[in-house]
Amino acid sequence: QVKRTGLLSPDRILNVGHRGASGYAPEHTIPAYELAKDMKADYIELDLQMTKDGHLICMHDETLDRTTNGTGYVKEHTLAEIKQLDAGSWFNEAYPQYANPEYKGLKVPTLEEVLDHFGHSVNYYIETKSPETYPGMEEKLLETLKRHHLIGPNAKPGQVIIQSFSPDSLKKVHHLDPGIPLVQLLWYEQPAQITDRELSEIHTYAIGVGPNFNKIDRAYVQKVRQHGLLIHPYTVNEKADMKRLIDWGVTGMFTNFPDRLHEVLKER
Template sequence: MARPGDVVTEHPFVVAHRGASADLPEHTLAAYDRALAEGADGVECDVRLTSDGHLVCVHDRRVDRTSSGVGVVSEMTLSQLQNLDYGGWHPSGMAGSPNSEKSGDTGLLTLDALVELVLDWHRPVKIFIETKHPVRYGALVERKVLALLARYGIAAPASASRSRAVVMSFSAAAVWRIRRAAPLMPTVLLGSAAQYLGGSAATTVGATAIGPSIETLREHPELVDHAAARGRALYCWTVDQAADVDFCRDVGVAWIATNQPARTKARLRAG
């Protein structure tokens, strides 16, 4: 399996963006279980800290969009967050939906539970963990992530190529904190500006990969070669359109994040 930092000559590896989030509610156990069953090579999640110090998989600063509640994640306890419904907003949870009877667990997902799912799966899968910034807890987020990974024995891999986890962020400081504390942990510096990702920032923080959006990569496909020349891979988000999947394959992207892992895998196999 390739890693951020490898130069990939095969088709891109598929990362389920927030799980199989086109079909099931994002960041739920149901969505990740579906993605893994569909053959995803990796899974991606966003993590935030609760007010009582737990890492939970929630993308937004607030829970309003993806739950039955309202409020800021960092101001709520784990128990308060667990009392909310995270599936009803999604079309799959609505009466009459083809997925409504088989959506599975759509409760709050902790990073602990997702790591357990990935490590217990019957084949090797990587977990891509994005830390969100700016947040009120600052560097504590990265420290908590590494402490959690250490509990599962995957915070200090024998080599980057054998790592089961990858840590990502749009914050260069966050990537540097991971690199400094866990030198062999693969990292991805995310961004939307080609000048930023193609410049010195990734070198400065020791990122093993860069992560542009598909829109940025479309405008600057040379980012793939620039990254490879510096020993880095390229992780592209969020790739759902067939033409974009083909494009990523053709320019040599290593990892593509998609909301549709089954369809993306099928497209790559067909190509």
């Protein structure tokens, strides 16, 4: 039921700004997403967590420690508490070469705020993180997207892609709305192998897979493509890796440096 046109065409190579242009600005902040858009990313990538009082926020980790001046689990803090935190200063300390005084004091954005801010001007590649920890997260996500007219019969194909490492979370979304394109994330510690059976199973609910890029090879990419699935490896930051993956036939990739991928794609 998912229309495989436009952004979802297998002929496209999608540039996904991973946590925004997170190589240059603090991940999951409005400036990082703005920068990804300016750098011509096709998508901004959002990781979702849920607060104690049930708000979806954009954050990669289950805890506040790494990317804010707070500590502890997101699920044990209210949105009001999380809004007190500084989500930018850590970046200036960790990456002095890209530090910017304007990053100091940036707030953790809610999903709602990001959708209000960007509306239909960007495409969203949204990950349900730790869905087993946050019952009801999928319903809340779809309700929010619907309210912003980003999903539904009149939405642009590919305006939103939902991704997860959890097959259960994706199947739940698929059950709620089979029209939403889904991508099954995969993590390999060893050289990646995938069976026809696994690919056929994924194909029952998803339009593609997202493996870590550093364990796949040409045969893996081609096998996925032969099954009619898209393949968007993560997280690819060096131009040489981008070029190799494109040569193998990937249909997009996640990068912290969307400007680099844009250049690579332009040079082809």
